[in-house]
Amino acid sequence: MTPEEKAGQVLLPSFAGQQVEAQAAAIERLHLAGSIIMGDNVPRDPQGKVDLASMTAINQRLSEATAADGSPWPGIVAVDQEGGIVARLGAPLTVWPSPMSYGAAGNTTLTRDAGQGLAGELAPLGFNLDFAPDADVTVGPGDPTIGARSMSGDPAAAAAHSVAFSQGMLAAGVLPTVKHFPGHGSVTADSHISLPVQNAGVEELKGRDWQPFRAAIGAGVPMVMTGHIAVPALEPGVPASLSAKTYAELRGLGFKGVAVTDALNMGAITKQYPAGSAAVAALAAGADLLLMPADAAQAHAAIVQAVTSGTLPKERLDEAATRVATMMVWQGRQARLAAPAGSAAPVSAKVSAAAVTVVAGNCSGPLVPGAVRVAGGGPGDKERFEAAAARAGLQVGSGPLVSLIGYGGAPAGGDVAVTLDAPWPLQGSTAPVKVALYGRSDAAFDALAAVLAGKAPAPGKLPAAVGPYPAGTGCP
Known part of the structure; x- marks a missing residue:
């Protein structure tokens, strides 16, 4: 391959709206590894x-464009599809609850089934890589970014579920990506906006944040994403995604696959690294695949120029391009499940039914009489609750007040407080009955309504502490 082809092989950009032909032309011109599909690229009826x-x-x-070079491996067609708030694709594909549901349910077989179900519906659409699962260990309310995207606040549980979900995805023929090394669940700033600082020492990180990554690497995951997090114990002021010492630690865990950066168009990077400098710095540090550079052509030119001038060793670019190509050769040989859209809905329903957690309130019998009122939530939440209540035989319009708390919502009062995302607002709620649901799908609301009506148990356990309620709180 020419230096220009190798430089393209390490770039995975996004594109605007429905400009598919412009992106296909850029793929051919710059020899790009492929594309990531974001929400604004998804066509809708x-x-x-x-x-x-x-x-x-x-x-x-897009796949045809990557094949124009004559490469014997498939191009990357990637998406961000975790479930919960990070889902670029919705119905008629199965709608999944937040990943924290898996930690609350505590069943790794179910988690694996979910990974296979989610990926199985992506494969027939042409996706071969998904930036999931999130392997971050959340520290609770002090974690403003990851929250319910984390499977658990317990490192061992986060490790077990991350591995199970990844193995399910691989069984469907879609590449998983465990993220965000060195751990985004224990920092207090959002890397989409600024550069968070991880003040933990290396030993503390090894004991907590790195456990899921070590487990995933041991299980043979093909790709790990590095986050835009500065770790003073490794390299002060430098994002992990651009830090040689961070990549050295990742490789020190035994990782031999593709190290991909988090999106290089995020505020933590663009404020500090102008033009194509982030791409060159990430490659030089040890990254193999550069996700969503702010300007792909600029990044490509900067990489070629750095190799030509000798500021980026040719061997480093060779290594990165070889790793990406090798991963895609391997992916191209995998059998792919072709599951129809929506076919995994029973698995999603099973996850929510196993995850729903009564944090405060009775564990047997109905939690409400035959009628309830409902308030709060986000767009469509009240309507979904009302429909689920009707299916469970509950009247809506009188009786105890059910307060729905959506993503980022404030603590609420009423008679029954229900969090639909991370359970943290329950600690400030004055409601005598507190329920963590971890999802907003129709199936999640069905699970909630069945518990409220006393028609189903609430088997879930808090996967992280919520104020006075320790991890593990829930009905026996």
Whole structure:
């Protein structure tokens, strides 16, 4: 491969809206590894649902562009599909609850089934890589960014569920990505906006944040994402995604796969590294795949120039491009499940039913009489609750007040407080009955309504401490 081809092989950019032909032309011109599909790239029908035929056609067109070079391996067609708040694709594909549901349910077989179910619906659309699962260990309310994207606040549980989910995805033929090394669940700033600082020492990180990554590496995951987090104990002021010492620690855990950066167009990077300098710095530090550079052509030119001038060793670019190509050769040989859109809905329902957690309140019998009122939540939440209540035989319009608390919501009063994302607001709630649901799907609301009506148990346990309620709180 020429230096220009190698430089393209380490770049995975995004594109704007429906500019598919412009992206295909850029892939061919710059020899790019492929594309990531973001929310604004997803075609939708008049009802706002994913247009499956159009999505498949877009992914096919992008794949054809990567094949124009004659490479014997498939191009990358990636997406961010974790479940919960990070889901670029919605109905008619299965809607999944927040990943914290897996930690609350505590069943790794179910977690593996979910990973396979989610990935199995991506594969027939042409996706071959998903930036999931999130392996971060949350520290609770002090974690403003990851929250319910984390599977657990317990490092061993986060490790077990991250591995199980990854293995399920691989069984469907889609590459997983464990993220965000060296751990984003224990920092108090959002790297989309600024550079968070991880003040823990290396030994503390090894004992907590790195446990899931060590387990995933031991299980043979193909890709690990580095986060935009500064770790003074490793390299003060430098984002981990651009830090040679961070990549050395990652490789020291035995990792031999592809190290991918978090998106290079995020505030933590663009404020500090102008033009194509972030791409060159990340490669020089040890990254193999550069996700979403702010300007792909600029990043490509900067890499070629750095290799030509000798400021970036040719061997480093060779190593990175070889790792990416090797991973895709391997992926191309895997059998792929072709699961119809929505076919994993029973698994999603099973996850929510196993995860729903009564943090305060009775563990047997109905939690409400035959009628309830409902308030709060985000768009569509009240309507979904009302429909689920009707299916469970509950009237809506009188009786105890159920307060729904959505993503980032404040603590609420009423008679029953229900968090639909991270459970942290329950610690400040004055409601006598407190329930953590970890999801906003129809199936999650069905699980909630069944528990409220006394028709189903609430088997879930808090996967992280919530104020006075320790991890593990829940019904026996």
